[in-house]
Structures are given as C-alpha cells and as structure tokens.
Amino acid sequence: MSSTSIFLSIVAALSIGAMSPGPSFVLVSRIAMSRSRLDGLAAALGMGIGGVAFSVLALAGLTALLSQFEWLYLALKVAGGAYLVYIAFRIWRGAREPIHVGDAASDHRALARSFTTALLTQVSNPKAIVVYASIFAALLPKTVPLWLIFALPIGVFAVEAGWYTVVALAFSAKHPRRLYLAAKTWIDRLAGTVMAGLGVQLVTSGLAGR
Template identity: 60%
Template sequence: MDPVLAFVSIAAAIAVGAASPGPSFVLVARTSIAVSRRAGLATALGMGIGGVFFASLALLGLHALLSQVGWLYAVLKLAGGAYLLYLAFRIWRGAAEALVVADEGKTAPAGLLRPLLFGLLTQLSNPKTALVYGSIFAALMPAEPPLWLFVFLPPAVFLIEAGWYAIVAAAFSAGRPRAAYLRSKRWVDRVAAAAIGGLGIRLMSDALPPP
C-alpha cells in the first residue's frame, strides 16, 4: 500500500473508533458537565495520550504478542475491567451528593491533573483497544513503511483522540446540558455508572475461559 494512503486510512479508522460510544465518551461527557469545560478538556488530553500509547505499542508489534500470549491478554482484561468497576463505584457513590459547580475562570490549574489521569487510565483500561489499534496497523501499514510513518502516526493519533473528546467536552459543558445535568444529577450519574460498570463486567467476563 502507498504510504500516504496507508496514513490516511489508519487515521480514518482510528477516527471512527474514537467516535464509537464507550467508557471514554461517558467519562469525558460527565466530567465536562459536572466539573467544568477545562476539566473535560484535561480528560480529553488524557485520552489523547492513551491513544499515543496504544499507537506506539501497535507500531512495536503488541498485537502479535497479545495474540500469541493468551494469558497476558486475559490478565490485562481483568485489570481493565476492575478499574472500570472501581470508576463506576465512585460515580455511583457520589450520585446523591450535592454538586457545587465552579466558575470556569476559578478552576485551579492543579485541579486538572486528576481528570487528565482519569482520562488516561480509562483509555488504557481496555486492552481490546490495543488489539484494535494493532489490527488496524497490521492491516494497513505497508510491508516496508518509511520512517516518516513512525514519526507522524503517533502525533496524528493524539490529534484525533484528543480532538474528538475535546469536541465532546465543549458540547457537554455548554449551559443547557449542564443545567439539565444539575436538575437530574442523581439519575444521570447512576446511568453513567451503570454503563461503565457494565462495560467493566463484560471485559472481565471475556477474560474468563468458556465453561
């Protein structure tokens, strides 16, 4: 495959995957509504960094490793599922708590580290993403890729992942979505927790051998 066509095809496939609903979408949307736009953008930044991590592993051949070593993939799925369940528990537990929304201009920069780490860990919690990245790269990379592909693909993945979730953060931190959330915080949080927890349970169940 032509290297330029390969680059465009990989970028398009990653973009489609990023836009698919999942725990990352739920976390960015909820953070943007419940905390602030800046916190949502920090979470989006964490998603972008996680995408770069997976892209780098894909370039190093992680897909082949996980396909060959089944127990390693199972361990990663169990760990990822456990993290999602922990995150769901935290959201569910805080669903009934009153929320004081800070003004955008008063959000402390130091307070952005936590949502960034939540975004990064949520992105990294699903080892299936590593296989998706690996499959895309394995299928679309040229047999003898030029050096510039290795240089430009990780930044392109970052821009796609972080850019998409930045759009999500901007959309859900607007006045109307935030006002609607504050009116129905308990139920919105519990739906988000149930969705993330369900994904965690599914991930862990996939790691168990069939009966």
C-alpha cells in the first residue's frame, strides 16, 4: 500500500469515528445553539487541536505505553469521566437560566471559554486516544515517511475541525436555535444526562479495572 493510500485510509477511518455521536457532538451542538455561531466555530477549533494532540501521541507510540502501564490508562479513564460529569453538572445546573444568543454577544473571553471547554472534552476521552493509536498502529508501515508524519496531524485537524464546523454551522442556524430556546430546560437536562452517563461509564470502567 502506498503512503498516499495509507494516509487516505487513516483519514477515512478517523472521519467515521469523528461523526459517531458522543460527548464532543453533544457539547459542540449545545455551544452553537446556546451561545453563538462564533462560539461553535471556536469549539470546532478546539476539537481539531485535540485531534492533533491524539495524532501526535499515536505517532509517538502511546499504544505501547498504555499496554505496558495499564494503571495509566485506568487513571485516564477515571479523570476523563470525572471531567465529563463536571461538565454535565454545569449544563444541568444552568438548564433553567435564561440566555440571550447572538454572535455579537461573543467576546474574546467567551470564545476562549468555548475553545477550552471543547478541547478539554476532546482530550478527556481516553477511548479516543486508544482509537487513534489503534488505527495508526494497524495502518502505518514500520518505517513512516517523513512527509506522512507531518501530513497526518494536518489531516486529523481537517477531519475533526471540519466535521465539528459543520455541526456548529448547522446547530447555530435560526431554526435549531428557536427549537432550543423553546425547550432549553429539557434539552439542557437531556444533554447533561447524556454527558453524565458517558462520564460515569468511564469512571466505573476505570475503577473496575477494565
């Protein structure tokens, strides 16, 4: 298999994973609806940077490290799950609070908050790290060409940031926003419940040593 084919295969596999529903999708869609389109795009950028971090760790041989030190993977699961539960609590607590949405309301600090929240949510999922490492280990040759080492993080960024940009643009449109504002309390509670469920699952599996 040529280096170009390997690159396209990895990008295709990661694209499928990025489009699968999960905490990142829940977070970006909610940010886009409840804050602003610019906030949603900032969150998409955070997801892209998180994907780049995963790709760098995978290229550095994270799979071997996690397999050698199982406690590290379990600790990552507990820490990541705890962070998702914390985000869920914040969403649930603010479910009844009225909001005003609009791009004009997004200052630099708000955009930075959206970016940071998305980035931390992305990197808090240790399962995503394993997915990246597994795909890279399965498809990369023993000797990786230099151009491929530099191209993969760029491709990963395009996949993650590109997909969540689509999510941000879709959910910041007027109709989804109207639906969100009309049922904000229940949508936020549902989002918080989903996020908490994913977090608790990570924590319990980590504590159980699986």
